[in-house]
Amino acid sequence: MTLAAQRPVDEALELLATRPLVVLTGAGLSTDSGIPDYRGPGSRARAPMTYQEFVATPQTQQRYWARSHLGWQRMGRALPNPGHHALAALDPSLLITQNVDGLHEAAGSRRLVALHGRVADVVCLSCRTTSSRAALAAELDALNPGWVERHTGAEARPDGDVDLDDTADFVVPRCPCGGVLKPDVVFFGENVPADRVARCYAAVEALGTDGALLVAGSSLTVMSGLRFVKRAASGGTPVVVVNRGLTRGDALAAYKLDVGCSEFLTELVARTA
Numbered sequence: 001m002t003l004a005a006q007r008p009v010d011e012a013l014e015l016l017a018t019r020p021l022v023v024l025t026g027a028g029l030s031t032d033s034g035i036p037d038y039r040g041p042g043s044r045a046r047a048p049m050t051y052q053e054f055v056a057t058p059q060t061q062q063r064y065w066a067r068s069h070l071g072w073q074r075m076g077r078a079l080p081n082p083g084h085h086a087l088a089a090l091d092p093s094l095l096i097t098q099n100v101d102g103l104h105e106a107a108g109s110r111r112l113v114a115l116h117g118r119v120a121d122v123v124c125l126s127c128r129t130t131s132s133r134a135a136l137a138a139e140l141d142a143l144n145p146g147w148v149e150r151h152t153g154a155e156a157r158p159d160g161d162v163d164l165d166d167t168a169d170f171v172v173p174r175c176p177c178g179g180v181l182k183p184d185v186v187f188f189g190e191n192v193p194a195d196r197v198a199r200c201y202a203a204v205e206a207l208g209t210d211g212a213l214l215v216a217g218s219s220l221t222v223m224s225g226l227r228f229v230k231r232a233a234s235g236g237t238p239v240v241v242v243n244r245g246l247t248r249g250d251a252l253a254a255y256k257l258d259v260g261c262s263e264f265l266t267e268l269v270a271r272t273a
Contacts, residue, residue, distance in 0.1 A: 008255055008257060009257055009259060009264070011255065012240045012242075012254075012257060013264075013267060013271050014271070015212060015238060015254070015255070016212055016214055016240060017268060017271040017272045019207075019210060019211050019212045019238075020093050020207060020210065020211040020212075021093060021207075021212055021213075021214055022092055022093055022094045022095075022200075022204050022207055022211065022212075022213050022214070022228075022232075023090070023092045023094075023095050023096065023214045023215075024097075024098070024216070024218060024225055024228055024229070025087070025095070025096070025097045025099060025216045025217055025218065025261075026097075026098045026099065026215075026216070026217045026218025026225065026243075027098070027099060027217060027218070028216070028217025028218065028219075028243055028244060029081075029083050029084070029097075029099065029216050029217035029262075030078070030084075030099055030101055030103055032081035032082070032083060032260075032261070032262050033078045033079060033080065033081045033101075033103055034074070034078055035075060035078055035101055048188055049064055049187065049188075050187055050188045050189040051187035051188065051189040054182065054187060055125070055180070058172075061172060061180060062167055062168075062170050062172050063167045065170065065172045066147075066164065066167035066170035066172075067164050067167065069137065069140045069144070069147065069148070069170075070147075070151050070164065072119070072133065073137075073148055075101055075119060076133070076134070076137070078101060078103060079103070079106070080103045080104075080106050080107035081103075081262055082265070082266050083216065083217075083261045083262035083265045083266070084103045084104055084106070084107035084109070085108075086262070086265035086266050086268065086269045087107070087109055087216075087265060088104070088108040089269045090268065090269055090272065091110065091111065092111070093111065093203055093211070094111050094113065094199070094200065094203035095109050095111060095112045095113070096113050096115055096200050096203075096228065097112065097113070097114055097115060098116055098222075098224065098225050099114075099116070100114070100116050100117055100118055100183075100185045101118075102114075102118050102119070102120050105118075113196050113199055113200055114196075115186070115197075115200070115224060116185050116186040116192065116224070117183070117184045117185035117186055118184065118185065119133065119183050119185055120132070120133045120134070121133060121183070121185075122136050122182070122183060122184060123181070123182055123183075123184040124175035124177060124179040124180070124181055124182075125179050125180045125181075125182055126177055126178065126179025126180065129175065129177070130184055133183070136173075136181065139173055140171075140172075140173070143171040143172075143173060144170055144171055147170065151164060186224075192224050197227075200228055201228070204228050204231050204232050204235075204237065205231065205235060207232065207235075207237045208237065209235075209236040209237065211237055212237060212238045212240060213228065213229065213232040213237055213238070213239045213240070214239075214242070215229060215239065215240065215241045215242065215243065215249060215253075216242045216243070216261045216264070216265065217242070217243055217261045218243060218247065219243060219246070219247045219248065220241075220247040221247075221248055226249055229249040229253075232252075233252040238255075239252055239253045239254055240253060240254060240255045240257070241253040241255070241256045241257065242257045242264050242265075243256075243257075244258060244259075244260070245258070
């Protein structure tokens with residue numbers, strides 16, 4: 001990195017190291033853990049299943065779970081990377097993550113809102129009972145012997161599933177009440193629960209002009225994250241965006257840095273020690 005390019009990085013680090021922080025993270029933070037992102041440089045265009053598609057027919061639910069069961073074998077084994085550990089050490093006033101992989105929790109982050117839920121949890125759409133994804137995975141293995149082994153070459157996708165078309169013989173269980181099981185995550189076409197949004201807004205507003213909002217690894221393409229950047233900027237809170245590639249929040253940022261999340265966050269921890 002040239003001296004001129006390093007200067008805004010140093011300035012941003014200095015600003016963040018001396019202020020209360022709220023941090024918003026996206027898929028770009030987990031790429032160093034082997035989980036692909038949606039919109040980073042080199043990412044292929046993808047069309048995730050929407051909530052409306054998922055609930056439409058048993059066939060779409062079968063297709064989703066067949067793919068997701070394979071993806072879970074990989075996402076479920078992913079480990080936190082240095083960026084996750086750095087954020088746990090920083091312990092911001094609130095960590096807002098758009099990721100569903102649970103890696104912030106695994107790294108030890110405490111004051112956290114998983115905006116879109118966690119893929120490790122399952123919910124019944126009828127009785128609303130929640131259960132463990134690990135328990136469901138064991139049941140899916142028993143109902144579909146050899147499925148994982150037959151499809152080890154399927155390409156992983158960022159929402160915890162894989163690219164696979166041959167899903168017609170996959171067996172999907174239902175809840176004991178007879179209801180449809182769904183990962184307890186916010187699909188495209190669903191709304192983030194209002195209490196989560198309210199908690200995030202409150203934390204951002206509490207920063208005022210003395211704090212800062214750090215965005216790490218999010219393109220801010222969807223409004224679920226961008227709204228917090230807009231709220232911070234409207235309240236005079238400086239925003240720092242660390243992301244490979246353009247984001248929808250660049251025009252609102254005091255600093256937009258095209259650098260790696262893990263490296264930047266590790267350096268931020270060093271400067272706050």
